[in-house]
Amino acid sequence: MFHVLVISGGYLDIPFAKEYIETLSYDKVFAVDKGLYYADQLGIKPDLIIGDFDTVSSDLVNLYDERIKAGELDARIIRFPREKDLTDSELAIIYSEDYGATNITMLGATGYRIDHLLANMDLLICSNDKGIDCVIVDTNNRICLIDGEKGPNERVIDREQQWGKYVSIIPVTPYIADVTLEGVAYPLSNARIPKGPALTVSNEIKEKTARFHVGEGTALLIESKD
Numbered sequence: 243m244f245h246v247l248v249i250s251g252g253y254l255d256i257p258f259a260k261e262y263i264e265t266l267s268y269d270k271v272f273a274v275d276k277g278l279y280y281a282d283q284l285g286i287k288p289d290l291i292i293g294d295f296d297t298v299s300s301d302l303v304n305l306y307d308e309r310i311k312a313g314e315l316d317a318r319i320i321r322f323p324r325e326k327d328l329t330d331s332e333l334a335i336i337y338s339e340d341y342g343a344t345n346i347t348m349l350g351a352t353g354y355r356i357d358h359l360l361a362n363m364d365l366l367i368c369s370n371d372k373g374i375d376c377v378i379v380d381t382n383n384r385i386c387l388i389d390g391e392k393g394p395n396e397r398v399i400d401r402e403q404q405w406g407k408y409v410s411i412i413p414v415t416p417y418i419a420d421v422t423l424e425g426v427a428y429p430l431s432n433a434r435i436p437k438g439p440a441l442t443v444s445n446e447i448k449e450k451t452a453r454f455h456v457g458e459g460t461a462l463l464i465e466s467k468d
Contacts, residue, residue, distance in 0.1 A: 406467020420457025
């Protein structure tokens with residue numbers, strides 16, 4: 243397993259991030275645009291600094307550039323123009339593949355910009371297409387993908403380790419089928435769920451572990467807390 247921690251430029255609660263990162267084992271850190279500021283605040287040395295840097299101080303970027311050139315930091319800076327066809331976070335996913343990532347954890351991928359939030363959730367699909375298991379984490383949510391065709395088509399959550407009280411399945415394809423939910427307040431067996439209705443929103447884990455299976459189609463698995 244090769245795990246890349248991607249720190250993006252959305253909203254990030256620094257105390258939460260510091261505590262959460264201490265629980266992770268990762269191989270590389272990518273700082274994406276304002277994610278460089280977050281990495282600096284967290285005292286984390288990035289291996290790759292990437293973006294158009296329109297949301298981070300140029301002084302901070304230049305400081306890291308000087309540290310790299312002086313041999314104080316073993317890292318790369320890759321600059322992109324502001325006008326481009328890819329978001330900075332998407333570029334980080336592409337470079338994660340180049341580094342041989344099998345797993346990605348994204349911090350700073352949520353926040354006030356709903357357009358970026360939705361685009362970043364789509365990156366879970368893009369990552370999965372590349373054979374990379376990606377998860378988005380913030381203070382209140384943990385989001386991953388269940389894919390009936392490409393896998394992983396099943397997730398098992400330990401109740402003691404779940405991210406909050408609620409678990410939702412949100413179809414991203416026109417429908418999901420062979421849906422089985424076990425160990426939850428509202429179980430299902432071999433169900434077919436069309437995109438749109440909120441049937442699989444706000445479930446709760448009632449057993450020691452819960453199993454979420456999708457045999458056909460693709461869905462987001464979202465663990466949430468108020």
